[in-house]
Amino acid sequence: MFSKDTYIRRRAELKKIVGEGVIVLFGNNDAPCNYPANCYAPMRQDSSFLYYFGQHRNGLVGVIDIDNDEEWLFGDDIDVEDIVWMGFTPSVADLAAEVGVTKTAPMKSLTAHLSPLNSHHSPLTTKNIHFLPPYRHDTQIQIMDLLGIHPSKQKEAASLELIQAVVKMRSTKEAQEIEAIDRACDVGYAMHTTAQLLIKPGVTERFIGGQVDGIARSLADQTSFATIFSQHGEIMHGNPTANKLEDGRLVLCDAGCELDDYCSDHTRTMPVNGKFTQRQLEIYSIVEACHDYVLEVAKPGVKYMDVHFAVCRMMTERLKELGLMKGDTDEAVKAGAHAMFLPHGLGHMMGMDVHDMEGLGQIYVGFDEETRPNLEQFGTNCLRMGRRLQEGFVVTDEPGIYFIPALIDEWKASGHCKEFINYEKLETYKDFGGIRIEDDVLITKDGCRFLGTKRIPYHPAELEAFMSKNQ
Numbered sequence: 088m089f090s091k092d093t094y095i096r097r098r099a100e101l102k103k104i105v106g107e108g109v110i111v112l113f114g115n116n117d118a119p120c121n122y123p124a125n126c127y128a129p130m131r132q133d134s135s136f137l138y139y140f141g142q143h144r145n146g147l148v149g150v151i152d153i154d155n156d157e158e159w160l161f162g163d164d165i166d167v168e169d170i171v172w173m174g175f176t177p178s179v180a181d182l183a184a185e186v187g188v189t190k191t192a193p194m195k196s197l198t199a200h201l202s203p204l205n206s207h208h209s210p211l212t213t214k215n216i217h218f219l220p221p222y223r224h225d226t227q228i229q230i231m232d233l234l235g236i237h238p239s240k241q242k243e244a245a246s247l248e249l250i251q252a253v254v255k256m257r258s259t260k261e262a263q264e265i266e267a268i269d270r271a272c273d274v275g276y277a278m279h280t281t282a283q284l285l286i287k288p289g290v291t292e293r294f295i296g297g298q299v300d301g302i303a304r305s306l307a308d309q310t311s312f313a314t315i316f317s318q319h320g321e322i323m324h325g326n327p328t329a330n331k332l333e334d335g336r337l338v339l340c341d342a343g344c345e346l347d348d349y350c351s352d353h354t355r356t357m358p359v360n361g362k363f364t365q366r367q368l369e370i371y372s373i374v375e376a377c378h379d380y381v382l383e384v385a386k387p388g389v390k391y392m393d394v395h396f397a398v399c400r401m402m403t404e405r406l407k408e409l410g411l412m413k414g415d416t417d418e419a420v421k422a423g424a425h426a427m428f429l430p431h432g433l434g435h436m437m438g439m440d441v442h443d444m445e446g447l448g449q450i451y452v453g454f455d456e457e458t459r460p461n462l463e464q465f466g467t468n469c470l471r472m473g474r475r476l477q478e479g480f481v482v483t484d485e486p487g488i489y490f491i492p493a494l495i496d497e498w499k500a501s502g503h504c505k506e507f508i509n510y511e512k513l514e515t516y517k518d519f520g521g522i523r524i525e526d527d528v529l530i531t532k533d534g535c536r537f538l539g540t541k542r543i544p545y546h547p548a549e550l551e552a553f554m555s556k557n558q
């Protein structure tokens with residue numbers, strides 16, 4: 088949690104941008120797993136609520152009444168029975184005071200507070216009550232009870248003014264946020280280097296995945312998403328299985344932590360036996376070059392979509408040298424042929440959410456009036472971040488090359504992009520897996536820098552030397 092002044096300043100700025108009406112920010116509630124009292128732990132607060140109200144407790148709603156210049160925190164105080172099970176918890180009034188809010192009330196009074204009949208306000212309609220698109224069903228029920236909007240209509244009823252204001256503010260990271268992300272990335276370093284030192288033939292994926300998760304739980308709050316640790320690197324979200332690591336294969340680890348409400352997100356791909364084969368190295372060095380290229384060109388004013396396509400062209404050139412692709416590079420990328428190997432975008436915003444603000448709508452986060460998404464073309468339709476970079480943005484740099492047998496079969500059967508892809512050669516790579524290298528990058532005044540104080544080994548010689556400590 089930052090200083091009280093941080094939250095006061097942020098709410099004042101939000102009020103200025105949104106201009107009029109009443110902003111309602113819903114905190115999250117406990118989320119039951121398999122019976123009501125057994126909740127997913129630790130509880131995860133909504134990031135936008137945290138950004139403006141700072142408090143982690145469940146069952147809170149923040150109200151910023153622009154018209155009457157009032158700020159409220161709604162929530163119920165716990166009673167002694169709760170204290171028996173959970174220990175002492177500060178009152179809602181105390182929680183509010185910590186973030187500079189003076190008005191509090193029990194949750195049951197929120198309905199009346201937002202009622203059009205409340206003489207307090209000029210008549211409220213759902214038009215001047217601003218809320219963000221909800222992503223949890225219990226929040227959807229809260230909104231239905233409060234405003235009478237059915238969950239199926241809530242996404243479109245959400246306030247565009249509020250979405251755009253929140254995106255504007257959360258996109259540019261403050262110095263204290265960057266410092267938090269740097270610390271989260273240092274835990275990311277510990278997670279990934281732990282994996283690198285444990286990898287060897289015969290160990291199960293889930294043993295190492297569990298150790299990686301354990302580091303996040305030991306040194307930070309939790310993982311920032313479900314850890315991906317798999318010899319099937321070509322499966323984008325391959326969770327660890329009980330399968331044993333096999334000599335000669337690659338294994339991909341995509342993992343991050345959440346520390347003090349900020350995330351890290353890194354990916355490394357390692358040879359199970361600690362030494363790349365020539366064939367693995369040929370593909371790996373392409374991904375490495377694409378990854379490093381981003382660091383050379385990313386700076387304020389540059390469109391991340393342009394960086395993405397520059398990487399796609401670079402990848403295509405190099406795959407042509409290996410005989411996996413052919414034809415004119417520009418034409419191949421225009422046709423989307425590269426998406427056979429890279430079916431996702433180069434990166435995404437990162438911050439309090441690992442895919443920062445994704446719940447507010449990717450179109451508002453990664454795009455703008457100038458830079459529109461291409462939703463038609465396979466691969467390009469997965470771009471999460473396309474717009475011009477600005478100082479203070481945090482984005483991931485995560486190129487990859489994957490050999491996805493089902494995709495190869497489908498494209499080959501239909502002859503898709505056959506003028507750009509050498510399917511005969513590609514057949515021999517069906518057992519390859521996939522490679523991704525990912526780091527988190529801060530856009531600075533005139534360039535960019537890695538986040539985190541230490542680099543997780545990824546240059547092949549350095550990685551092999553590091554892994555040899557264990558083999």
Ligand SMILES: [Mn+2]
Nearest residue numbers: 352483485525
């Ligand atoms: Mn990522």
